[in-house]
Amino acid sequence: PSNGHTCVGCVLVVSVIKQLAQVHNSTVQASMERLCSYLPEKLFLKATCYLVVRTFGPDIIKLLSADMNADVVCHTLEFCHQGPGQALCHLYPLPKEAWKVTLEKARQIVKKSPTLKHPRGG
């Protein structure tokens, strides 16, 4: 199962990306670039940000553009994980349609994604 802290981190970052796009009325791509541009060079923070954007950006763009919230994005990218018999952990109010339907739809959107080929462990 995904580490709880990883899930919290993912939901936090995706929320900020989504809200930056909303505040600046920009695309998700532009919002991610903006966020990275705000980070200092020190400790490779900016470089790491661009690397993460290059790796997960395309999937995040597709999912947020389909109006998925941070919970759905992070479960789809498997940073959050609902184990068998475990409760569904979510920060935002649940989507109107059934969670399973939403998640399945999201998974279809990123089905061919190269990032999901590798187990989330990395």
Next chain:
Amino acid sequence: ADICVLPFLAKICQKIKRTITNSVPFRDVDSDNYSVSPTLRGYHWRGRDCNDSDEMAYPGRRPDRWDEHRDSNCNGIWGVDPKDGIPYEKKFCEGSEPRGIVLLGDSAGAHFHIPPEWITASQMSLKSFFNLPTALTDELDWPQLSGATGFLNATSGIKENSIYLHLRKRNRCNHRDYQNISKNGASSQNLETFIERYVEEVVLEAGIPTHCPTFTFLNFTVQCDPSGGRGFGMCMHLCCNLVRSFLFLLTNRGIDPVPKMTTPEQFYSKVMETLKYLNARLPKGSHVILYGLPDGTFLWDHLHSRYHPLGQLNGDVTYGQLYAFLSCLQVSPCHGWMTANETLRTLTSQRAAQLSNTLKKIATSQKFTSFRLYYVDFDFQEIIRKWQKRGGQPWQLLEPVDGFHPNEVALLLLADNLWDKVRLQWPQVLGKENPFNAQIEQVFGDQGGH
């Protein structure tokens, strides 16, 4: 997999490991546990070294031959008064009972803080993350602004001082004598290792004739140990030949839902174990203050329906939702009070009160050869009342991003409150007011700053 097996990395890996496990500075040329750089357990955490190429010069040590020729204890006072040939350290500090402060604590003691501007899109700009590198290399802690060892001016503008700044004001000979040896996630489970390492590292050092008085207090105030453990607080005040220790047993919030809740019996034995450990190591003349638990229901009461910074833009995330999310993921720092379950909150508060009574019982019934025992209530409600009298709101005393830790204002109000209690009830603990403070300032100015 383990990059540290590479021969050319072995040494630096070992250094990093020592820094992390022993909470000692990463950059420390003379290996005296004091540093000239701020982060990575540097002078944000412990008094700044005034000579990083001399292992016998560091803050808090007993002055070497009254510092005639050099500042061996880094308090900025050294040399000889040309008028009478008396060393300044002797003239201004001898007999003034100088002492420093050491804190062994958890995230609250180290002042864990995630700036809300890091996650507030509407206010985000190039300036928002300027402090991120410093914060990361300080483990997201800000000990330089903490209630125990803070030495910088409060960013909140509040006038209250940290315990260290109070000590320094009382006796300028205490300059730079602070150590914040706290760790995020410290709890009773790893407390003993923590104390042992600390006691070996610092207290024994205090035992040998170089270390000067240190007022050390250990403060695991809010650690909710998911494994049902407990936090403790301990305070030791070490005098050159006498060691006085205050044990702030800030028991914890390591309260797990009912089955794993810390029982008074478990707590009693853990506390006695720790007290006996210290009794065997601290020189005579110590003092121990057992510090009760607050009633953490104020977290839910004052925050649950307020919007979290992530929820302020669209009005869609409250602290209640955040608490539920963290609990669901089993990463909640305080499941017993950060919950919608009123029964659990009540149960947790009842148990907290029982644990506080356990401390009272120990303080009134137990005698130790090395220290005297006192008990002080941890009365957060008193802090809230004081803050409200100044027109403040209770929610302004808590960290906005994690909705749990006391923020800088709360930590400084707590420190001030504690200082007043100790000063009024046990003034001998804090040493005397130094009558030479003004002369020290006149001759040495800011004593080299921090």
